[in-house]
Amino acid sequence: MESQETAEDSAGHHGVICASFNQDTTSLSIGTKTGYRLFSVTSVDKLDCIHEGAECPDVYIVERLFSSSLVVVVSLSLPRRMNVYHFKKGTEICNYSYSSNILAVRLNRQRLVVCLEESIYIHNIKDMKLLKTLLNTPTNPSGLCALSVNHGNSYLAYPGSATIGEIIVYDANNLNTVTMIPAHDSPLAALTFNASGNKVASASKKGTVIRVFTVPEGQKLFEFRRGMKRYVSISSLSFSADAQFLCASSNTETVHIFKLEQHSPSREVESPTWSAYMGKMFTAASTYLPAQVSDMMNQDRAFATVRLNMCGLKNVTALATIQKLPRLLVASSDGHLYIYNVDPQDGGECVLVQNHRLFETDEDPGEQEEDAESQDVPPQPANPSYAATVALPSTPPSSTTLMGYSEDVGAQKGEVIPEHEFAEGPVCLDDENEFPPVSNQSN
Known part of the structure; x- marks a missing residue:
């Protein structure tokens, strides 16, 4: 009971409900009690707020499409409804309501994927039309799924079992299953693709071993051990843009960075x-x-590590090249973005170079301004043992009206997608910055 009260107090104090980086790690999205915010993370010293949306409160999912104006938002007040906005124009592109609570949303330049506990919906992102419904998928209470972001493919990964760590790899462009990877003995806890979509990394709920497989073949390439002393909950996996490194964060104070290199015989x-x-x-x-x-x-053990000045707080991590140097970004539920330098040659302990506050507090304005600049040492959280989680309402809003839906995939049961407002035509995201050209980001 005490931990529950701590969670509520901390959420109320910090205001961060969720956080996510966009597909090329150039911006950070956070959901808050009052709406959502989008930040640019292309500079170490500055954290510019690109947009602040207040269309709906208590945002627990917010995803931005690359550097475009398209942003997807889901609120705790309407957990079955997905709203898609063009934030530069201040308009809603469309909204969809689903048969149960939305647990995750993933998007790339071709597809938008919505994950519920026992079903997945694949939309064409150009006009938001529903292309495929995957019904009766294995129970997936955390909405675990990953979508590749390469322009040439749209691989979707999701759990193939609720009891063991099977990964289903699905081709969301051609709408067919590619392979099933027997990745772990215990259920999956984390999944991510590299930028080109030819590798997928996974961790199980035991949290001791992280594996990397080829896509679409499903062959094991690497196996990393993050620790043997205790089981942990791995919440975030992220490749670097060149797929040379993979970072993993959990509910412990340590972030591990692994180097993906084949060891030749000595x-x-x-x-x-x-x-x-x-x-x-x-x-x-x-x-x-x-x-x-x-x-x-x-x-293989970790190549580099970060020891956070906190434990038990939910965080999202990403590896990015910012101002030509490799960095590790940690967006924490304590309301801060921490930026670390990573030594790509020797690894070791990463160095904290910047600490940005993501939103204002009730502190003295002078203290806010000083903190917003940056700090060399992260502040101690008020409740270091608190594990921040989002509890979705168990009872969906009564205003949702359901209707049957059938398609050529032979869906036999399940009620889906009744309320929607299609865009009048294809989604207009055609200015120069909306769909940036695909480029090799390894440099």
Whole structure:
């Protein structure tokens, strides 16, 4: 009971309900009690607020399409309804109501995907028309799913089982299932694609092992161990733009960054040290020990780490190149964006270089201004043990009217998508910055 009160007090104090980075990590979206905010994260020293929307309160999902004016918003007051806005024009493009609470929304330049607990809806983003309904998907109470962002593909990943860690990879462009990847023994907790959509990373609810697979083949490329001492809840996985690094954050104080490199057989000169001898023994032993033990021996540890000055707070992380240097971004439910420098050669402990406050508080205005500049050391949260979560209302609004829907995929049950307002024509996002040209972001 005490922890519940702590969660409510912290949410009320900080005002952050949700946070997400856009597809190329150039902006940050946060949902608040009063609406939502969009920030530019292309500079270390400045955090410019691009837009502040107050169309609806208590926003628990807000997703922006690249650098366009299209933003998708879902409110706790109407958890079944998705609103799509053109925020530069201040107009609503359309809205849809679904048969149960919306748990996640993902979008790229071709598709908009809405995930419910037991179904997924795929829309054409150009006109918002529904293309496909995946009904009776395995129970997915957290709305876990990932959508690739490459212009040439739209792979969708979601859990294939509620009891073990299977990943279904679905082609959202051609509307067919690509493969099923047996990724973990326990249910999935996190999924993400790299920028080109040819790799998918996953973590299970145990939170000890992170794996990377090829797409669409589903072959395992890498296996990383973030820790053996305790199970944790991994909430965020993110590749760097060049897919050389993968970061993972959880409800602990440590963010892990792994380096995706294939280890070639060692050709080093024989060393007489005890550690070298034991290393050779372990390598030899791994060829005949049980698979579980062999896998554990061959797992790679973190290349770089960040130790947050907090524990138990929900956060979203991303790896980005800002002002030509690799950075780790951590948007925390304590209402701050932390920016760290990452050493791409030697790794190790990352250095905090900037701390931005995401919204105003009731503090003295002078203190606000000083804090908004930046701080070298993150402030201590008032409740470091609080795990921030969003509890969706169990009873949907009574105003939602349902109607049957059938399509050529053979949907036999489920009531979906009654209330909607289509845009009069294709969604107009055609100014120069709306759909930026696809470019290689590895430089």
